[in-house]
Amino acid sequence: MKALLTAAAVSVLALAGCNTSGSNGNVFLSQNSLQVLPNPARPVDFEVLKQAPNGASDYWCAAGDYVMRRLGVSPTARVYLRKPSGPAEFRSGRQSVGFTVDPSPELRQRADLLPGRLAMSMTRVGENWGAEHARFTCQTRNSMLQF
Template identity: 35%
Template sequence: MPRLLPLAATLALGLAALPAEAFIAQNDMNVSPEGGGFHVAFKAGAGVNDYWCAAGDYVIRDLGLSRSTRIWRVSPPPRRAGEGISFSLTPEGAARSTGLAVYPETGSLPAHHAEALCWEPKIEED
């Protein structure tokens, strides 16, 4: 039983570090409301497609919005080391680029396209 105490304490500290409203996307990335949009927290080793995957999953599964809902990237690429990416459901303040190779480049993707990136090969740079 004494061995379980450190494990329980570690688990409790880890959960306490997440905002109460945090959503855990299917790729284990943390998404939380931020201002008028939402933020996908930094995760070591995650590529830009992982952030978009989490954004699409959040919009569809957590917010319950249509799969055709457009998501705009607010944080301009490239993402700096240790930073997450902020997104919005409106074009105000949006970055000019998604950070992905998409055509035409509008700075946004429909939620279903973003969520589809959960199954795409990893893109390391944005």
């Protein structure tokens, strides 16, 4: 019994040292297991923490999943890349990609000037996709992994 209590105490202490939340304590874990950190003051601005070996469509998947399941936006709402891949804003020492569903007039204008593309990017600020299209990349990848 004493060993069981000791093991439980060690487990509690170990978990207490884990940082499982963002600076705002409101981490969203997307269906592809990427962490999404909303801006504490403005949750429509958020970042997806980078995690190897994921690519652009994985980050768009997490963004689409967050805005539809956490924010409850319409599937046709646009998700905009507001910050290219680089240092995280809400988690020091990490890399992230920043998104928004409420772009500033400057970001919207930048988006309007971008030529259309078929591939998702983590570097073209202003790039935007429909929320459902972004989230659909989660299902595409999941179906490819099931042989």
